[in-house]
Amino acid sequence: MYSEITAAIQSTKTAIELVKAAHGLSNYSELLTAVTAVQIKLTDAIASELASQEKQAALAERVRELEKQIAEIEDWKSQLQRYALFQFTTGALAYALKPGYENGEPMHYLCTACVDKKKKTTLQPQGRFLHCPECKTDIATEKSKPINRNSRGSSWMSV
Numbered sequence: 553m554y555s556e557i558t559a560a561i562q563s564t565k566t567a568i569e570l571v572k573a574a575h576g577l578s579n580y581s582e583l584l585t586a587v588t589a590v591q592i593k594l595t596d597a598i599a600s601e602l603a604s605q606e607k608q609a610a611l612a613e614r615v616r617e618l619e620k621q622i623a624e625i626e627d628w629k630s631q632l633q634r635y636a637l638f639q640f641t642t643g644a645l646a647y648a649l650k651p652g653y654e655n656g657e658p659m660h661y662l663c664t665a666c667v668d669k670k671k672k673t674t675l676q677p678q679g680r681f682l683h684c685p686e687c688k689t690d691i692a693t694e695k696s697k698p699i700n701r702n703s704r705g706s707s708w709m710s711v
């Protein structure tokens with residue numbers, strides 16, 4: 553691009569010099585040739601500059617996209633830093649809110665399957681399970697108790 557612009561400027565100088573030298577019409581055809589050459593070179597330089605501007609705009613857009621992606625990853629990382637992988641006695645895993653990172657929120661767990669998909673889903677307690685409202689996973693947090701210690705005395709026991 554720069555070489556074309558430099559060439560165009562050089563041709564312009566040549567044309568100006570020819571104009572200065574042209575006291576009459578004797579140099580007219582030479583002048584016309586020089587002017588035409590300048591026009592061609594300028595057209596090429598402008599076309600090249602436009603292509604370059606398009607490339608620059610495309611690159612700038614790509615940079616913006618990547619910066620946005622990086623910001624999202626950074627944000628996700630900082631959000632996830634508040635949690636640590638926790639294993640329940642059943643062996644089931646969930647991300648538990650780390651002590652000191654509450655930010656006024658009550659203790660809660662995140663679904664590991666959802667975290668793997670970069671989704672922050674808070675698990676909801678359902679009996680001895682934690683239920684994920686997003687992917688419908690049930691995580692057993694306590695081992696099933698022996699029937700005789702079930703204080704709720706459900707009707708299914710008599711079946």
Ligand SMILES: [Zn+2]
Pocket residue numbers: 663664665666673684685686687688689
């Ligand atoms: Zn989930």
